[in-house]
Amino acid sequence: QSALTQPPSASGSPGQSVTISCTGTSSDVGGSNFVSWYQQHPGKVPKVLIYEVTKRPSGVPDRFSGSKSGNTASLTVSGLQAEDEADYYCSSYAGTNNLVFGGGTKLTVL
């Protein structure tokens, strides 16, 4: 059982927006500024989309955005494209000595 809870699946049509949630506790997501999101296509290496809750590495489209409210972090994908179909994982530090991942969300572009 993963420490962070993500919905197993999410879906949306091209052009729409989809938000994926990542729920933890005050000991991890709620108390950490180090929440990250990753995209993983089948058979590929995970790629960071968001770090430190809201920051986007260079090269990541601004269609991807991160936010946090209380113990829940969220990833919003705007203007869905076929290439966004992938698995998405959140992660957070839990205290200073442990990092936990969510169980992953499979995003389907209808």
Next chain:
Amino acid sequence: QVQLQESGPGLVKPSETLSLTCTVSGVSINSHYWNWIRQPPGKGLEWIGNIYYSGGTKYNPSLKSRVTISLDTSKNQFSLKLSSVTAADTAVYYCGRGYSGFDPWGQGTLVTVSS
């Protein structure tokens, strides 16, 4: 361009020690945090631990008793040792740079635990 590459045996026997090395190119290992992450087939990601360039380490509490991560600055490499492995340790093992938002990652190496 920073690149990471994992290397090591693809098959380890139960109860033995899994040993992997991550070779870093394009940047000195004398900076940043360096991580090991694993992903069992068909499952999600699990953080194993990290090492800071100064040598300080942090480990996943669920694996801490079996894990050692170390640096070899002369070779610009860092390594993972996981002892007393079982079939549950079968996974793709990745190395990655960073404290939050690992980037880049290595290509990953599949390690199977089987007799």
